[in-house]
Amino acid sequence: MTDISVQVDHVSKRFRMYHERNQSLKSAIMRGRRSVHEDFWALKDVSFEVPTGSTFGLIGSNGSGKSTLLKCLAKIYYPEKGSISHRGRIAALLEVGSGFHPELSGRENVFLNGSILGMTKKEVTRKFDEIVEFSGVEQFIDQPVKNYSSGMYVRLGFAIAINVDPDVLVVDEVLSVGDAEFQEKCSQKFVDFKAAGKTVILVSHSMTAVQEMCDSAAWLSHGELVSVGAAEPTIRAYLESLNSPSA
Amino acid sequence: MRYITEVLASRELLANLTLREIRGQYKRTIFGQLWSLVNPLATMLVYTIVFAFILRVSPPPGNPSGLNIFAVWLLCGLLPWTFFATVVQQGMGSIIANAGLVQKVYFSRIVLPLSTVGSVGYNWLFEMGVLLVVLAVCGSFVWPWIPLVLVVMVLLAIFAAGLALMLSVANVHFRDTQYLVSILMQIWMYLTPIIYPISLVEQQSQAHGGLFGSSITLLDIYRLNPLERFVSVFRQLLYDNTWPNIQDLVLCAVWACASIVIGVGVFRRSEKGLAEAL
Numbered sequence: 001m002t003d004i005s006v007q008v009d010h011v012s013k014r015f016r017m018y019h020e021r022n023q024s025l026k027s028a029i030m031r032g033r034r035s036v037h038e039d040f041w042a043l044k045d046v047s048f049e050v051p052t053g054s055t056f057g058l059i060g061s062n063g064s065g066k067s068t069l070l071k072c073l074a075k076i077y078y079p080e081k082g083s084i085s086h087r088g089r090i091a092a093l094l095e096v097g098s099g100f101h102p103e104l105s106g107r108e109n110v111f112l113n114g115s116i117l118g119m120t121k122k123e124v125t126r127k128f129d130e131i132v133e134f135s136g137v138e139q140f141i142d143q144p145v146k147n148y149s150s151g152m153y154v155r156l157g158f159a160i161a162i163n164v165d166p167d168v169l170v171v172d173e174v175l176s177v178g179d180a181e182f183q184e185k186c187s188q189k190f191v192d193f194k195a196a197g198k199t200v201i202l203v204s205h206s207m208t209a210v211q212e213m214c215d216s217a218a219w220l221s222h223g224e225l226v227s228v229g230a231a232e233p234t235i236r237a238y239l240e241s242l243n244s245p246s247a
Numbered sequence: 248m249r250y251i252t253e254v255l256a257s258r259e260l261l262a263n264l265t266l267r268e269i270r271g272q273y274k275r276t277i278f279g280q281l282w283s284l285v286n287p288l289a290t291m292l293v294y295t296i297v298f299a300f301i302l303r304v305s306p307p308p309g310n311p312s313g314l315n316i317f318a319v320w321l322l323c324g325l326l327p328w329t330f331f332a333t334v335v336q337q338g339m340g341s342i343i344a345n346a347g348l349v350q351k352v353y354f355s356r357i358v359l360p361l362s363t364v365g366s367v368g369y370n371w372l373f374e375m376g377v378l379l380v381v382l383a384v385c386g387s388f389v390w391p392w393i394p395l396v397l398v399v400m401v402l403l404a405i406f407a408a409g410l411a412l413m414l415s416v417a418n419v420h421f422r423d424t425q426y427l428v429s430i431l432m433q434i435w436m437y438l439t440p441i442i443y444p445i446s447l448v449e450q451q452s453q454a455h456g457g458l459f460g461s462s463i464t465l466l467d468i469y470r471l472n473p474l475e476r477f478v479s480v481f482r483q484l485l486y487d488n489t490w491p492n493i494q495d496l497v498l499c500a501v502w503a504c505a506s507i508v509i510g511v512g513v514f515r516r517s518e519k520g521l522a523e524a525l
């Protein structure tokens with residue numbers, strides 16, 4: 001039972017903060033060999049393990065490094081120190097529908113976005129009906145997606161991403177979009193995921209959602225891991241720290 | 248080697264991104280793909296008027312084809328050049344244009360510049376097809392040379408892809424790159440015998456003789472330009488209907504290999520830092 005699905009091992013991530021916009025040749029030349037930047041550590045020595053088949057929540061205030069950590073998990077950023085290992089295929093939902101082409105129809109976009117997320121054409125064809133059904137935009141599937149309402153856009157994007165069928169699903173605050181019915185559908189999907197023995201790592205600012213869905217949670221503050229453990233006490237500790245104005 | 252398998256694994260994505268560009272390009276236009284012909288035709292018209300009628304530039308007739316039409320001669324060099332310049336400029340901006348994707352999804356980033364080569368190449372193929380018909384109508388016996396033309400087209404695409412890869416990375420770090428490159432491309436075009444025959448350069452070169460007391464002539468330096476070789480091979484095949492100069496052909500291949508090896512090498516080294524540098 002205590003199989004480890006994702007292991008985050010002493011991960012630190014640094015961003016370079018440049019004083020002036022560095023993206024011009026002039027500034028690079030003027031600077032010469034001196035580099036005018038400050039290091040900013042968005043993650044400092046974070047370590048935890050996520051067991052297979054569990055749902056794991058990441059909480060913390062704005063700018064505490066949650067999204068950065070997820071991006072490291074998704075191989076979008078690479079940590080300067082430490083390492084992340086995981087079992088099986090990992091899929092990240094950092095922003096839904098980011099690969100949509102506005103002029104193309106919903107159908108064409110399903111295939112395009114599916115392949116961006118790493119699905120083969122066969123897989124997408126097989127799951128096409130399921131994706132369309134889940135998104136609830138059957139009627140408009142042959143319309144260009146620029147005519148979609150923002151909710152429909154997100155629904156379709158989410159439906160594709162959730163059908164990638166990963167072993168580890170990484171989700172960043174996408175639950176808050178869509179109407180109540182769709183949110184209900186999404187939470188149900190997460191429950192199914194868990195039942196199928198898959199691991200979910202999610203970020204949310206809604207403590208009730210974390211409480212409801214997660215087995216364990218980690219609390220990040222200013223890039224540092226404050227505590228990690230069962231969801232309930234971690235959330236309580238986090239909420240208490242918010243209520244008591246401390247240094 | 249691992250990198251190559253990774254890129255091969257994303258060939259389906261590459262195909263889909265290319266299709267996205269091609270399908271999205273002429274959506275909601277009445278003439279659709281025909282627009283891709285308008286640009287070279289307009290340029291051809293302008294250059295023909297200015298250079299053939301006003302400046303009286305007259306390239307030697309095709310040997311052995313006997314063709315002697317400035318506009319057709321021009322297109323044989325202009326179409327490859329336009330393809331090359333478009334790939335370099337669009338490929339250079341491809342990472343920035345897809346910043347949203349790069350920052351949100353993991354995939355092999357190299358498919359972005361490469362898909363530009365695919366979509367621009369598709370238009371080029373269409374233009375070259377039309378050129379073939381025009382050549383045939385004008386009396387050029389071009390059909391046996393088509394396979395070799397395709398080979399050289401692939402070589403030029405590889406050469407352009409390598410440059411686009413290098414520049415796309417540079418452009419993420421220094422946005423000046425795109426402005427600098429668009430100026431350089433204009434200069435480069437006039438340094439390539441596209442709208443004037445190389446015989447004019449030969450004359451100048453002979454008049455000056457060896458430079459600085461050496462045996463290196465102006466022409467030798469002029470011919471270091473890789474595009475000069477490509478353009479002359481295309482003209483030999485399409486306009487003259489003859490075997491291309493073997494040295495030119497080999498040099499085209501060498502340039503293509505060098506460019507793609509350096510391009511992929513540079514791209515691979517900086518690929519991981521792209522998301523945060525954007």
Ligand SMILES: Nc1ncnc2c1ncn2[C@@H]1O[C@H](COP(=O)(O)OP(=O)(O)OP(=O)(O)O)[C@@H](O)[C@H]1O
Nearest residue numbers: 015016042060061062063064065066067068069523
């Ligand atoms: N590309 C970047 N370059 C420089 N700094 C960055 C970059 N991305 C994030 N940061 C910094 O890293 C810190 C953590 O950001 P992150 O997006 O991970 O926060 P978060 O926990 O997701 O916050 P939120 O709850 O608001 O989503 C912030 O201070 C941010 O300014």
Ligand SMILES: [Mg+2]
Nearest residue numbers: 066067068172
């Ligand atoms: Mg965030």
